Amino acid sequence: MPDVDIVVYPETDYEFDEASMEVAENNKQQKQVVKTLTDYALKEPGTASRRIHLHFLQSPHEVLGEDGKVTGIRMERTALQGDGNVKGTGEFIDYPVQAVYRAVGYYGTAIEGLPFDDSKGTIANEGGRVVDGGDVVPGMYTTGWIKRGPVGLIGHTKSDAQETIANLVEDAERLYAESQAGAQQAQPRQRPAPAQGARCRRGAVARLGASRRARACAGRGRRPRAHQGRSPRRDDGHRARSQVTHDPSRGRRRHSCGAGLCASRGGRSRGDP
DSSP: OTTEEEEEOTTTTOOOOHHHHHHHHHOHHHHHHHHHHHHHHHSOOOOOSEEEEEOOSEEEEEEEEETTEEEEEEEEEEEEOSSSOEEEEEEEEEEEOSOOOOOSOOOOOOOTTSOEETTTTEEOEETTEEEETTEEEEEEEOOTHHHHOSOSOHHHHHHHHHHHHHHHHHHHHHHHHHTTOOHHHHSOOOOOOOOTTOOOOHHHHTTSOHHHHHHHHTTTTOOOOSOSSSOOBOTTSSBOOOEEEEETTTTEEEEEETTEEEEEETTEEEEOO
C-alpha cells in the first residue's frame, strides 16, 4: 500500500514455539505468512504518513468508552502453550482508539449428538473425520473453522477442505458397503415392459416419428398406422401431393392427401366420414 508503514513488534509480540514452527514448516502458505511478517519485524519503520500496527499474542478483553463513544481497547497478553494454542496471562494493555471493528472469528457452536471440543470451540475430528473418544463416527465429516477454529486465511480453508474431501473419498467404498445398500438401489429405475396386447395410445404415438412410432407400438399387439401426418406413397413410388387446411366448422385441421381425407386434432387421427 502506498504511503503506509506496517509495524510488527518482535520483542514482545512475535515469537514461536515448537508446534508453531512445525506448522510453518509443513504448510507453504503458512511459511510465506511467517516470512512476510518476519521481514516487517526486522524492518525499521519508515516515514509514511500512516501506519498499521500488528500486535500478536494479545486478546481483546474490553472496549473502553466515554459518553457513548469509543476511547480505547483493553488487550490481555497471551502466552504460547507449546501445542499451538495460547492462554491468557492476566497482564493487560490499553490502547487509545476511536473505533473498534470485530474481526476475530467466532467460537463454534456445539451440535447435538456430535462430540465437541470446548477448549477450541470445534467439533472433535482427525483430518476432518469426526471422532468420539478416539473412535471415528462413520459418515460424519467437518471442515472450515468448525474443524480447526477461527484461524488461517482463505488459502488455509482451501487446503483444509481438500484434506477432508480426500478422506471422504478414501472412505466412500467402505461407507457404501456399511450402508447395506442393494445393487438395485444403485441402478437407475427402468420402466417395465408393457404387457402383450396392451392398448397403444394414439395421442402419444402421433407425436412420435415414424420409426419411433413403430417401436412404441411393437409388442403391444397393434400395428402402427402406415399413414400419420405424412403423405402416403402412390403405386408409382412417388409421394402424393398433400396440403393442410383449416375447417372452422369443426375446429380442426384437415389434411388432404392422395389417400383421401383425414382430420387430426391434438395428435389424434381418424378417417373423414
